[in-house]
Each structure stands twice: as structure tokens, then as C-alpha cells.
Amino acid sequence: MRTLVVDHPLVAHKLTALRDENTDSPTFRRLADQLVTLLAYEATRDVRVAPFDIVTPVAPTTGVKLSEPRPLVVPILRAGLGMLEGMMRLLPTAEVGFLGMVRDEETLKASTYAERLPDDLSGRQCYVLDPMLATGGTLAAAIRFLVDRGADDITAICLLAAPEGCDRLEKGLEGIDVPVTIVTAAMDEKLNDKGYIVPGLGDAGDRLYGIV
Numbered sequence: 001m002r003t004l005v006v007d008h009p010l011v012a013h014k015l016t017a018l019r020d021e022n023t024d025s026p027t028f029r030r031l032a033d034q035l036v037t038l039l040a041y042e043a044t045r046d047v048r049v050a051p052f053d054i055v056t057p058v059a060p061t062t063g064v065k066l067s068e069p070r071p072l073v074v075p076i077l078r079a080g081l082g083m084l085e086g087m088m089r090l091l092p093t094a095e096v097g098f099l100g101m102v103r104d105e106e107t108l109k110a111s112t113y114a115e116r117l118p119d120d121l122s123g124r125q126c127y128v129l130d131p132m133l134a135t136g137g138t139l140a141a142a143i144r145f146l147v148d149r150g151a152d153d154i155t156a157i158c159l160l161a162a163p164e165g166c167d168r169l170e171k172g173l174e175g176i177d178v179p180v181t182i183v184t185a186a187m188d189e190k191l192n193d194k195g196y197i198v199p200g201l202g203d204a205g206d207r208l209y210g211i212v
């Protein structure tokens with residue numbers, strides 16, 4: 001597993017505003033959207049392209065275009081939905097699949113309550129969107145799901161990650177022969193005793209959509 005912490009002053013600036021408890025929901029949604037687009041630029045560095053011939057007004061030339069099959073973007077409901085538009089801005093022709101997952105706040109165990117993904121992901125590059133990599137349980141389960149369907153290259157974009165979660169994820173992925181990259185805006189200090197990222201930003205789903 002490869003972990004990339006995007007080191008950019010604009011990312012740090014927007015992340016600080018996102019963390020602030022005084023940031024309201026509409027501003028939180030806008031900042032999350034902008035941050036994802038910045039992270040997506042790094043996360044798609046290895047997106048597959050193929051040579052493509054065109055003619056400019058001046059001369060023929062060979063450029064590139066996205067390869068088939070198109071990449072698959074997978075937001076993890078609920079909070080990952082707040083990252084979808086920011087991602088699709090960079091990959092407008094990608095397909096989108098959905099995974100609904102929730103973490104039991106007592107046991108911290110993740111369970112899947114919804115799934116709408118292609119049956120066969122062979123040869124697909126997949127981009128998973130989930131703002132928080134806390135204990136890593138949710139992302140580990142999501143990645144296993146995609147690998148079981150045949151995904152051959154997985155990148156997860158997370159706004160924040162915790163070191164404990166990254167370690168657990170790495171162990172959880174042992175034996176999986178598919179490249180996995182985590183792209184995040186920051187590696188925070190730790191988890192608290194409730195499994196929340198410290199200093200973190202609180203409950204991403206609640207801050208995006210309200211408490212349910």
C-alpha cells in the first residue's frame with residue numbers, strides 16, 4: 001500500500017477551514033468539494049491513457065485520451081457523496097458505483113447496507129471516495145469488495161487519515177495482489193477512545209448532511 005499526503009499550501013488552507021467547528025454546513029460542503037478536486041489531481045497521476053491522433057488547426061499530432069474501460073469512481077455513502085462532484089469535475093466520463101457503509105459507533109465495526117457496482121471490475125481502475133480513514137475498517141471492507149469483483153488498481157481519496165487506521169488497513173490488505181494507493185490531505189495525530197480522528201474535523205457525514 002502506498003500512502004501519499006498531498007503537501008500543498010492551498011490544501012492546508014482549505015483543510016484548516018474545514019476542520020474549524022465554526023464552519024457551517026454549506027461552507028463545509030463547498031470546501032470538501034474543492035479539496036477533493038485538488039487531491040484528485042494527484043490521485044489521477046497514474047490514470048491510464050492511450051495514444052490518440054488529432055489534427056490541430058496547424059498540424060497533425062499525437063496526444064492521449066483516457067483508456068477503455070473507463071475508470072470507476074466509488075463514493076462510500078453517506079459522507080463520500082460529498083466528494084463526488086469534486087472528483088467528477090476531473091474525470092467527467094468516469095462511471096460511478098455506490099457502496100453504502102456505516103460504522104457501528106460502539107463496536108467501530110463497519111457494515112455494508114447498499115451496493116450498486118458493476119458485477120465485473122476486471123481491468124478497471126477504481127477511485128474510492130471516503131473523507132475519513134479512521135480505524136480503517138470501512139476502507140478495508142470497501143477495497144476487499146472491489147478486489148473480489150476483479151478491480152486491478154485501487155486509489156482511495158480521503159480528506160483525513162489516522163496512522164492507526166493506515167497500519168490496520170495495510171495489515172488487512174496483506175495477501176491482496178492489487179496495487180492500493182491512499183491519497184489524503186493530512187495524516188493526523190491519532191484516534192481518540194471513540195475512534196474519532198484527532199484533531200480531525202468531527203463526524204464528516206453529520207457536518208455535510210446533518211445529524212440523523
Ligand SMILES: O=P(O)(O)OC[C@H]1O[C@H](OP(=O)(O)OP(=O)(O)O)[C@H](O)[C@@H]1O
Nearest residue numbers: 078079102103133134135136137138205
Ligand atoms: O475508518 P473507520 O473507523 O471505519 O471510519 C470511517 C468511516 O466513518 C464515517 O462513516 P460513518 O459510519 O459515520 O457513516 P456516514 O458517512 O453515513 O456518516 C466515514 O465517512 C467513514 O466511512
Ligand SMILES: O=c1cc[nH]c(=O)[nH]1
Nearest residue numbers: 134196197202203204
Ligand atoms: O473522526 C471521524 C472518524 C470516523 N468518522 C468520522 O466522520 N469522523
Ligand SMILES: [Mg+2]
Nearest residue numbers: 203204205206
Ligand atoms: Mg458519520
